[in-house]
Amino acid sequence: MAERNNHLVIMAGGVGSRFWPMSTEEYPKQFIDVLGVGKSLLQLTRERFCGICPSDNVWVVTNKRYAPIVREQLPDVPVGNILCEPCRRNTAPCIAYVSWKIKSKDPKANIVVSPSDHIVTNTTEFGRVIRKCLEFTSETDSIVTLGIKPTRPETGYGYIQADLSSSSLRNKEIFRVDSFKEKPDLDTARQYIQKKNYFWNSGLFLWNISTITNAFRIYQPSMAKTFESLLPVYGTDNEQEAIDKCFPECDNISVDYAIMEKAEEIFVCPADFGWSDLGTWGSLMEHTKKDLYGNSCIGNDISLFETHNCMIHTSQEKKVVIQGLDGYIVVEKDGTLLICKLSEEQRIKQFSGSEK
Numbered sequence: 001m002a003e004r005n006n007h008l009v010i011m012a013g014g015v016g017s018r019f020w021p022m023s024t025e026e027y028p029k030q031f032i033d034v035l036g037v038g039k040s041l042l043q044l045t046r047e048r049f050c051g052i053c054p055s056d057n058v059w060v061v062t063n064k065r066y067a068p069i070v071r072e073q074l075p076d077v078p079v080g081n082i083l084c085e086p087c088r089r090n091t092a093p094c095i096a097y098v099s100w101k102i103k104s105k106d107p108k109a110n111i112v113v114s115p116s117d118h119i120v121t122n123t124t125e126f127g128r129v130i131r132k133c134l135e136f137t138s139e140t141d142s143i144v145t146l147g148i149k150p151t152r153p154e155t156g157y158g159y160i161q162a163d164l165s166s167s168s169l170r171n172k173e174i175f176r177v178d179s180f181k182e183k184p185d186l187d188t189a190r191q192y193i194q195k196k197n198y199f200w201n202s203g204l205f206l207w208n209i210s211t212i213t214n215a216f217r218i219y220q221p222s223m224a225k226t227f228e229s230l231l232p233v234y235g236t237d238n239e240q241e242a243i244d245k246c247f248p249e250c251d252n253i254s255v256d257y258a259i260m261e262k263a264e265e266i267f268v269c270p271a272d273f274g275w276s277d278l279g280t281w282g283s284l285m286e287h288t289k290k291d292l293y294g295n296s297c298i299g300n301d302i303s304l305f306e307t308h309n310c311m312i313h314t315s316q317e318k319k320v321v322i323q324g325l326d327g328y329i330v331v332e333k334d335g336t337l338l339i340c341k342l343s344e345e346q347r348i349k350q351f352s353g354s355e356k
Helices: 041-048 064-073 091-105 123-139 186-195 209-219 221-228 239-249 255-260 281-286 342-352
Strands: 006-011 058-063 082-085 110-115 143-148 159-163 175-181 198-208 266-271 296-299 302-305 311-314 320-323 328-333 336-341
Touching: 006 041, 006 091, 041 064, 041 123, 058 064, 058 091, 064 082, 082 091, 082 239, 091 110, 091 209, 091 221, 091 239, 091 255, 110 123, 110 209, 123 143, 123 198, 123 266, 143 159, 143 209, 143 255, 159 266, 186 198, 198 209, 198 255, 198 266, 209 221, 209 255, 221 239, 281 311, 281 342, 296 302, 302 311, 311 320, 320 328, 328 342, 336 342
Parallel strands: 006 058, 006 110, 058 082, 143 266, 296 311, 302 320, 311 328
Antiparallel strands: 110 198, 143 198, 159 175, 159 198, 175 266, 328 336
């Protein structure tokens, strides 16, 4: 049974279109069925926390223009729990807003914050780790982040350096954080994974409501003052108007810079549950089944001949036949077809016309 003070915050305001032509700025990747399983990444994120957080304690922070999509895809989430940002201001203002909003309803809240566009393949292990970490944060004044055990020298992720010399007395799987590291170059990433105490930064955070609001008061006093001053209007008809006015004045800063790299009681729980932030078609390829020739296919009827190491996503097409490709992306969505070398994927924005 879900603990009644457990709350889930899903950050769903991103406008990334790296999965073009499937995702666009008008319909970003968190709202699409990237995996071909009949559910969007947002819906899969919500599903992972069933049994951990009650439906009434699920919160989604998103851009105003995406609120109707969120309501459509997550009908079990109360409309009042879908918070609308009037503009993009990174993750610190997003988390500050929802934290004081939750505090106005539940002063004993215990919170897990999750991105909306990641995947997890071992949901059983994920649930076990989240429950253990929530138990830890409910009993301490600590911030916990989940560190993913690296499987390769990845340059696209930030890293967490942990002190593995001794674990927390309350939980043998949780260790102090020594430092957060920016996305490294390849040589540095290779050094990290050889040292065994470096983990990918998953962007999953856990804390209780007192811990996070106190951290904002100490390290971001202006932001804390802004959202604490709105306590009388949360849940009223004046809330959105007040947020529209004050939100654009907040610093454009991530919670990593604003809080995580400054706070003292920061811990990491190293975990391994098949995690990916799905930043590229290549990363999707790594997390989907491949045929004997290294091809990942998502679609109803795909026939391949003399084709190797390709990522093919053509779920709208009745039949697709491909011959003679090696190392390509083939994606179709709403009449737009992309055929691109996997090695040239970083140029997709240029191909889509969204980057001149």
